[in-house]
Amino acid sequence: xxxxxxxxxxxxxxxxxxxxxxxxxxxxxxxxxxxxxxxxxxxxxxxxxxxxxxxxxxxxxxxxxxxxxxxxxxxxxxxxxxxxxxxxxxxxxxxxxxxxxxxxxxxxxxxxxxxxxxxxxxxxxxxxxxxxxxxxxxxxxxxxxxxxxxxxxxxxxxxxxxxxxxxxxxxxxxxxxxxxxxxxxxxxxxxxxxxxxxxxxx
Amino acid sequence: xxxxxxxxxxxxxxxxxxxxxxxxxxxxxxxxxxxxxxxxxxxxxxxxxxxxxxxxxxxxxxxxxxxxxxxxxxxxxxxxxxxxxxxxxxxxxxxxxxxxxxxxxxxxxxxxxxxxxxxxxxxxxxxxxxxxxxxxxxxxxxxxxxxxxxxxxxxxxxxxxxxxxxxxxxxxxxxxxxxxxxxxxxxxxxxxxxxxxxxxxxxxxxxxxxxxxxxxxxxxxxxxxxxxxxxxxxxxxxxxxxxxxxxxxxxxxxxxxxxxxxxxxxxxxxxxxxx
Numbered sequence: 141x142x143x144x145x146x147x148x149x150x151x152x153x154x155x156x157x158x159x160x161x162x163x164x165x166x167x168x169x170x171x172x173x174x175x176x177x178x179x180x181x182x183x184x185x186x187x188x189x190x191x192x193x194x195x196x197x198x199x200x201x202x203x204x205x206x207x208x209x210x211x212x213x214x215x216x217x218x219x220x221x222x223x224x225x226x227x228x229x230x231x232x233x234x235x236x237x238x239x240x241x242x243x244x245x246x247x248x249x250x251x252x253x254x255x256x257x258x259x260x261x262x263x264x265x266x267x268x269x270x271x272x273x274x275x276x277x278x279x280x281x282x283x284x285x286x287x288x289x290x291x292x293x294x295x296x297x298x299x300x301x302x303x304x305x306x307x308x309x310x311x312x313x314x315x316x317x318x319x320x321x322x323x324x325x326x327x328x329x330x331x332x333x334x335x336x337x338x339x340x341x342x
Numbered sequence: 343x344x345x346x347x348x349x350x351x352x353x354x355x356x357x358x359x360x361x362x363x364x365x366x367x368x369x370x371x372x373x374x375x376x377x378x379x380x381x382x383x384x385x386x387x388x389x390x391x392x393x394x395x396x397x398x399x400x401x402x403x404x405x406x407x408x409x410x411x412x413x414x415x416x417x418x419x420x421x422x423x424x425x426x427x428x429x430x431x432x433x434x435x436x437x438x439x440x441x442x443x444x445x446x447x448x449x450x451x452x453x454x455x456x457x458x459x460x461x462x463x464x465x466x467x468x469x470x471x472x473x474x475x476x477x478x479x480x481x482x483x484x485x486x487x488x489x490x491x492x493x494x495x496x497x498x499x500x501x502x503x504x505x506x507x508x509x510x511x512x513x514x515x516x517x518x519x520x521x522x523x524x525x526x527x528x529x530x531x532x533x534x535x536x537x538x539x540x541x542x543x544x545x546x547x548x549x550x551x552x553x554x555x556x557x558x559x560x561x562x563x564x565x566x567x568x569x570x571x572x573x574x575x576x577x578x579x580x581x582x583x584x585x586x587x588x589x590x591x592x593x594x595x596x597x598x599x600x601x602x603x604x605x606x607x608x609x610x611x612x613x614x615x616x617x
Contacts, residue, residue: 200356210349217356224360228367235371306464 145281147341152285154333158256159293161330165256169294170319172247179298180291185247187287190260192229193222194283198276201265211269218261226252260286297326378431379407385427386417389495393418393516406432415439419496419514441533442515443608444498444508446490448527449541449557449601450483451503456554471524479554482543484527493522511614536590536607538574538583542600545578552600559602565594 158164165186172182197218205211230248233241241248251257264279300322309318383403390398394416396405405411406428414429415437422439429436461470461477467489475481486504498512499519508519510533520528527543540559544551548560561579573587574594581603583594592605 204352208348208352210352213349213353217353220353220357220360224364227364228360231364231367231371234373306466306469308465 143341145278147337148278148281149285149288150337150340152282153289153292154330155335155337157289157293157330157333158259158286159290160327162259164259165254165290166323168251168254168256169290169297170316170323173294173297173301176295176298176302178247179294181244182247182251183287183291183294185244186251186254186256186290187284188244189222189226189229189248189251189254189257190283190287190290191280193218193225193257193261194264194279196225197221197261198264198268198279202268206269214262214265215258218258222257222261223252256286256290293326293330297323300326376404376407379404381431382406382428385420385424385431387419387424387514389419389514389516391419391495391514391516391518393514393518403428406434413437418442419516421514441612442530443510443513443533443611444515444517444519444528445510445531445539445606446484446506446508446528447539447541447543448482448484448505448525450478450480450555451505453503454555454557455480455483455504467522468524476525480544480546480551480558482525482527482545483555484525489522489524490519490528493518510608510611531585531606531608533608533612536592536605536609537585537588538590538592538594538603539585539606540581540583540602541604542602543580545580547579551579557600557602560600562599564597564599565603568593568597 152158156162159166159169168182168186172178200217200221201211201214205213205217226248230241233244233248260283264274264282267274267282268279301319304318304322313321379400380403383399386399386403388399392398394402396402396416402411402417406414412434414432414434415425417424417428420428421441425436425439456479457477458479459474459477461473463469463473465487467476467485467487470476470485470487476483476485478485484505486501486506488499488501488506490506490508491499491501495516495518496512496514498509498514499506500509501507506519506528508528515530517530520526520530525543529539531537531539542555542557542559544555544558546554546558548562551558551560559580561576561581563576565574565581566576570591570593571587571589573584573589575582575584581594583603590605590607595603595605
């Protein structure tokens with residue numbers, strides 16, 4: 141069983157990386173990856189919010205939406221719940237854990253409606269309805285893995301970008317164009333992980 | 343119909359619950375805000391340049407309000423006006439504050455300075471300075487790749503003909519450029535008093551200095567002899583002005599054979615800066 145959860149975690153981090161394979165959460169990926177510090181802060185906040193929102197949305201889907209046949213409301217309900225949750229977490233952190241609050245800083249409200257966060261919870265409930273064994277714990281592992289994968293991509297790309305800062309780039313490619321090209325090369329490099337998880341645990 | 347009602351009521355119920363929950367939570371877990379610090383923060387420029395010695399405007403405001411520091415003149419970008427205002431809010435005394443500006447003490451542009459190598463590496467002064475002291479023959483002068491331009495949060499610096507130039511009207515004296523220059527040739531000068539400044543840092547002997555740059559100080563001592571108040575001195579073949587003593591009379595500027603001393607009268611920029 142441990143093997144099963146571990147393979148879910150690794151799949152989410154490496155083969156199904158949210159940024160580089162599913163192309164979700166591209167805007168923070170391009171926007172905040174300029175410096176390693178901001179990239180780390182953002183990805184920590186993403187891991188945190190992904191885990192929290194899965195923990196809340198999974199029971200809502202399972203015990204409220206599905207029994208009533210309202211599964212088509214998933215998207216709108218999840219957006220609502222995640223937004224409220226992030227606000228709540230922010231107030232709680234501000235009061236009780238100010239050090240974590242200042243570390244996550246502006247990134248916490250920024251990712252309220254991040255598509256990667258919404259994507260991970262929607263994928264979780266979809267896998268849960270199609271696969272009998274994909275229950276709550278598997279969903280949690282998948283979302284934490286998704287967050288860690290986001291962090292991996294962000295930190296790697298922050299390194300790539302810091303190298304690009306000191307490069308002599310052709311004028312027409314400076315700024316966003318070269319960033320997108322670099323992002324696509326990093327994304328292609330992640331294709332190399334295809335099948336690795338199945339082979340380790342298969 | 344009932345399906346529509348059900349879905350609408352489910353979504354609105356979730357919305358209502360989370361809304362009420364958030365309202366209650368924000369009441370229960372309200373964090374008392376330091377009003378004094380907030381007020382002080384409003385009058386600070388918000389550039390977060392760090393000239394005050396704190397990590398940003400927020401940090402300086404809270405340090406003032408909780409009594410960590412009593413000096414209200416630390417914010418150079420805000421100037422005297424800010425110092426007076428924040429002193430009023432914090433209930434502290436205002437100290438003296440001289441408006442300053444940063445000046446690049448080098449005239450080694452492409453016309454004046456000779457090159458010794460063609461550098462095609464990373465475009466950064468700090469990097470270029472490690473390759474035989476930079477591409478120019480003079481190892482003391484401005485390299486001109488603009489590390490200071492990148493450091494300036496106020497867009498006051500530009501590279502003109504291979505030498506950095508600072509616009510005194512835009513400079514807010516935050517000293518970030520002073521620390522960014524690998525040659526240490528950016529100095530702070532008072533804005534409202536005219537001062538003579540040696541626009542060269544070349545410490546080679548006269549003949550060699552002249553070969554390296556047409557506008558180099560050759561250490562001829564003429565400025566020292568002509569100065570009435572003894573503000574100019576020459577050490578290591580390079581003149582230096584003591585800005586405390588200098589009266590801004592301009593005699594040294596007239597006698598300098600290489601025109602490496604300039605009389606900096608930047609009073610007119612003070613008006614722009616106030617705007």
